[in-house]
Amino acid sequence: MSNGNVETGMILPPDAYEKIRKGQVAIVPNFLSSEEVRVLRNDARDLHSSGYFSTDALSSYGSTGKFDPSKDRAVLRLNKWMDVELGRWEVRRQFGKKMGELRADLARQLNRPHLDIGHAVSDHGFGSTEISYTRFGPGAFLKRHLDEHHEELKGKDGWKKPTRRSVTWLIYLNDDWDTEQHGGELRVFERKTKPSNDIGATRQGDLQIGWLRATSGDPVERPVFLDGHCTSNDTNGGNCAMYIENPLNHENIQYITKSFFASPILFVAGSEKLTRQLLIGDPAFARRFHFLEIPKSAIDAIIKGNVNEDGRGSEPIFDENPRLISPNGGTLVVFDSVSVPHEVLATPQERGGQLAGGIMKINRTYQYTLSRRVSDA
Numbered sequence: 001m002s003n004g005n006v007e008t009g010m011i012l013p014p015d016a017y018e019k020i021r022k023g024q025v026a027i028v029p030n031f032l033s034s035e036e037v038r039v040l041r042n043d044a045r046d047l048h049s050s051g052y053f054s055t056d057a058l059s060s061y062g063s064t065g066k067f068d069p070s071k072d073r074a075v076l077r078l079n080k081w082m083d084v085e086l087g088r089w090e091v092r093r094q095f096g097k098k099m100g101e102l103r104a105d106l107a108r109q110l111n112r113p114h115l116d117i118g119h120a121v122s123d124h125g126f127g128s129t130e131i132s133y134t135r136f137g138p139g140a141f142l143k144r145h146l147d148e149h150h151e152e153l154k155g156k157d158g159w160k161k162p163t164r165r166s167v168t169w170l171i172y173l174n175d176d177w178d179t180e181q182h183g184g185e186l187r188v189f190e191r192k193t194k195p196s197n198d199i200g201a202t203r204q205g206d207l208q209i210g211w212l213r214a215t216s217g218d219p220v221e222r223p224v225f226l227d228g229h230c231t232s233n234d235t236n237g238g239n240c241a242m243y244i245e246n247p248l249n250h251e252n253i254q255y256i257t258k259s260f261f262a263s264p265i266l267f268v269a270g271s272e273k274l275t276r277q278l279l280i281g282d283p284a285f286a287r288r289f290h291f292l293e294i295p296k297s298a299i300d301a302i303i304k305g306n307v308n309e310d311g312r313g314s315e316p317i318f319d320e321n322p323r324l325i326s327p328n329g330g331t332l333v334v335f336d337s338v339s340v341p342h343e344v345l346a347t348p349q350e351r352g353g354q355l356a357g358g359i360m361k362i363n364r365t366y367q368y369t370l371s372r373r374v375s376d377a
Contacts, residue, residue, distance in 0.1 A: 010109060011102050016334065017109040020167065023199040023340055025188050027325060031332035032171060040095065041173040041329075043088040044076065044133040052080050052087075053135060073140050076133040096131060099169070106167060106334070110198075114205060115166060133173075136184060141311030141346035144189070146293055147337035148207070166201065168337035172327040179326045182347055186325040186333060187313050189341040196220040197247035200336040208339045212244065212256075212288040213319065223339070224289065230259055238262075242279070256285045292339055311346025 010017070016026035032040070047053065053074035080086060081096075107116035148165040170186065179185055193214045201207050202225050210224035222244045230241045238259035246252035257279040272294065276286040294317070316322045324345075325333055335342070 011105040012109075012332075012334070017106075020106075020334060020336055021110060021198040021200075022195055023336065024190050025323065025325065025333060025335040025340070028332040028334075029328065030330050032330040034330065036095075037173050037175070037329040039088065039091055041175065043091055044135065044173060047076055047080070047087045047133065048074065048135055052076055053133070072137055073142070074135045074137070078131060081131055081133070099131070102169070110167070111203060112166065112201060136344065136347055138347055139311065142344040144293075144314045144341050144343040146339070146341055149209075166336070166338060168335060170333040172329055172331050172333075174327050174329045177326065177328055179324075183311070183345050184327050184347040185345045186327065187343050187345055188323050188325065188335060189316055189320040190323055191221055192319050192321045193219070193221045196222045197245050199223045200339045201225075202245065206243075208292065209242065210289055210291045212285060213290065215288065222288075224256065226262070227255075228262065230255070256280055256282065256289070293341055313343060313345055 012026060012028060016028065019026045053076050055072040055074050081092060083089070104116045107113055147168060174184075177184070191211075195211075199208055200223075206225040206227055208223045209226045212218075212222040212224060214221050224242050224244055227241050227243055228239060230239060238261045240262040241255045241259045242257040243253045243255045246254070257275075258281065260279055272289075272291055275291075276289055280286040280289055313322075320341075325331075
């Protein structure tokens with residue numbers, strides 16, 4: 001297992017942290033050795049064959065609508081991961097300890113102290129609230145999505161949980177994976193234009209919910225954050241407002257909206273236009289603003305057709321740079337999954353005229369991944 005940069009004390013290459021801060025994906029090949037991958041993969045395979053994985057029905061595998069647990073995404077959930085009686089516990093314990101060190105390293109290098117304090121590190125051990133094995137069956141894929149939304153946009157239950165997702169890491173456990181044959185790539189949608197300052201979350205813990213697009217007069221993109229505890233002097237009396245940071249002084253913020261009371265309705269179709277018209281006072285800001293993801297409704301799929309219903313991926317927005325990441329064994333992938341849209345492309349349902357399957361081919365047909373959503377306290 002990689003020990004990082006001994007001279008700097010960093011676990012990842014120095015440029016990895018800057019990539020994460022600016023909304024890109026950090027990729028570290030051979031973070032685990034082939035032997036470490038083999039042992040973990042065997043543990044995952046044995047636990048799956050013993051029935052300890054759970055299907056979550058979050059993935060898709062075609063447009064038939066018929067649920068097939070053998071094709072779905074299956075996960076070894078945290079309570080099973082932590083069970084000392086199951087599988088190769090000592091291997092998982094040592095691995096979890098190492099990834100807990102990565103969590104502390106990310107908290108320091110990304111200047112997000114809440115990643116490594118409080119409930120985020122005390123509730124479940126190993127410095128994590130979520131850690132799991134994940135298995136994608138033949139044909140399974142995940143549609144484009146973000147992993148988290150601001151608490152104020154989740155309705156009345158938004159603030160009930162002590163932690164929230166923040167940064168995601170993945171380590172692939174596949175052996176001799178050929179993406180042309182087997183598919184299964186992670187596809188992320190990075191921005192084409194460099195942001196003015198760090199994305200994802202502020203040092204105060206406010207999550208990013210949108211962007212101000214670059215212009216000729218301001219040739220950088222500006223992350224837009226939501227303050228859920230603002231004290232405004234306007235007459236609206238709301239507790240929320242959107243703002244941008246001064247990249248040279250993060251304490252100096254500029255509110256770009258009136259105060260308002262947040263609602264999950266901000267994520268329904270048409271809400272982006274209403275936000276520009278009703279909440280953002282400066283027309284220049286209004287023209288530039290857009291949410292991290294375009295709010296959609298069920299009718300969109302009917303009007304535009306079944307986009308990404310076959311696992312080949314969704315269409316990028318004009319100012320995005322889609323990037324494919326091959327799930328090669330031992331590779332570590334780290335990114336801010338709150339601000340960077342992502343999807344998992346399908347593993348083919350058929351290969352050579354036969355349905356891919358069978359225990360002897362499990363390392364090729366079924367994609368195994370170690371994953372964790374690193375949470376804020």
